[in-house]
Amino acid sequence: MTSRRGLFHSVGSALLVLGLSACSDPTGLELIPAATVSCEGEEPLSAQKQASASMLPGRVCGACHRAGGQAANSPWTISGTIYGSKDGPCNSGGLPGITVEIVYAKDDPKGLYRVDELQDGGLLKTNESGNFYSTRRFVSPMKIRIFEGTRANPGRQAQMIKLVGVDENGAPTTVDCNACHYPNSPQLPGSSYGRIFLPMQ
Numbered sequence: 001m002t003s004r005r006g007l008f009h010s011v012g013s014a015l016l017v018l019g020l021s022a023c024s025d026p027t028g029l030e031l032i033p034a035a036t037v038s039c040e041g042e043e044p045l046s047a048q049k050q051a052s053a054s055m056l057p058g059r060v061c062g063a064c065h066r067a068g069g070q071a072a073n074s075p076w077t078i079s080g081t082i083y084g085s086k087d088g089p090c091n092s093g094g095l096p097g098i099t100v101e102i103v104y105a106k107d108d109p110k111g112l113y114r115v116d117e118l119q120d121g122g123l124l125k126t127n128e129s130g131n132f133y134s135t136r137r138f139v140s141p142m143k144i145r146i147f148e149g150t151r152a153n154p155g156r157q158a159q160m161i162k163l164v165g166v167d168e169n170g171a172p173t174t175v176d177c178n179a180c181h182y183p184n185s186p187q188l189p190g191s192s193y194g195r196i197f198l199p200m201q
């Protein structure tokens with residue numbers, strides 16, 4: 001009995017190792033509706049299904065990168081994808097080299113920071129697929145701006161007017177950028193919004 005169980009165990013872990021390394025999907029990644037709702041009807045390219053910084057652009061990173069999620073090892077505090085247009089294709093429309101700026105939306109009651117000051121780690125740059133992400137701890141609510149170029153000398157830029165992290169009543173909300181930002185999202189006020197995008201000039 002004991003030896004049978006031992007055998008069963010080792011076969012089980014051998015399969016696990018095989019499953020992790022041999023199939024097209026080395027992460028054990030499973031595309032779940034909560035992650036793909038923002039790119040409905042668009043199948044990711046196979047390279048985009050590999051675990052990497054440029055994986056699954058446009059999808060809701062935090063559906064997996066959270067405590068208890070598929071990517072619980074790397075829970076992002078902020079993550080998303082920036083596009084060249086409000087309805088750009090998820091797989092190919094991302095913009096590299098754009099900065100996401102996260103500043104305080106309020107003065108700290110203890111005087112440690114002031115409104116509009118840059119938060120610690122609050123400059124994130126998009127990579128080749130347009131993705132950005134962080135594990136830093138940010139203070140909600142936050143004010144968000146995106147820009148190309150430098151902070152002192154930005155080119156195109158866009159400001160989110162609402163604060164991220166709270167609703168109108170001050171109750172906490174998701175900070176997962178791609179969870180709100182996609183065409184026809186119920187979280188957006190109308191058809192002039194969609195993906196996070198830098199308007200053409």
Ligand code: HEC
Nearest residue numbers: 027030035051052053056060061064070071073074131133
């Ligand atoms: C369907 C689930 C899922 C979604 C959605 C997802 N990821 Fe991942 N990601 C994973 C898994 C699984 C791993 C590997 C395990 C881990 O790192 O925790 C991973 C790993 C990563 C890694 C680490 C790779 C490495 O080399 O260690 C980065 C960076 C990453 N993802 C970024 C993102 C970004 C940015 C998004 C959103 C645009 C995203 N992921 C969306 C499941 C997902």
Ligand code: HEC
Nearest residue numbers: 146158159160161162174175176177180187188195196197
């Ligand atoms: C809870 C939903 C929600 C979340 C989460 C959210 N946004 Fe927004 N965002 C909105 C809404 C609604 C607007 C349009 C009104 C406004 O500007 O406040 C908007 C507008 C924007 C705009 C201006 C329009 C554009 O795309 O150029 C930018 C830039 C932006 N958001 C970036 C971000 C980034 C970056 C994140 C993640 C840190 C984020 N948003 C998270 C709801 C959200």
